Each structure stands twice: as C-alpha cells, then as structure tokens.
Amino acid sequence: MINPKNLKKPRKKFDHFIRYSSLAFEMVAIMALGVFAGYKIDHWLDLSFPAFTFGLMILSVIGAIYHAIKNFLK
Helix, strand or coil, rough: CHHHCCCHHHHHHHHHHHHHHHHHHHHHHHHHHHHHHHHHHHHHHHHCCCCCHHHHHHHHHHHHHHHHHHCCCC
C-alpha cells in the first residue's frame, strides 16, 4: 500500500520551485520596467547622458530586492 505522507514530499518541493521561480520573474520584470522607463524619459528629454536610465535602474534593483525579501519572509 502507498503511504500518503510520501506523496506530499515531491509536491512540496515543486511548490517551492514555483514560488521562487515566480519571485525571480517578478524581480526581472521590476528591473526591466525601471530601465525601460528611464530609457524612455532620457529619450523624451533628449539627454546626452542616460541619467534617468541609471537612476531608475538602481532604484528598480533596490525595489526588486525589497520585494523579494518581503515575499521571502512570508
């Protein structure tokens, strides 16, 4: 007879995989949106130095790390 406790272990590992892979996707999306917004603002203002791209890139990385830590501690 199959033990029901053994059936739950692989599912739990798979749930962790889904949780962390979706967290990674969210982090990449946050950073991509920050860089894209900075790029568009730099082109809209016609700046020679990409100040908004760098600034929003750094802010989006900080925001993505904050989001990851917040979700990781749940």
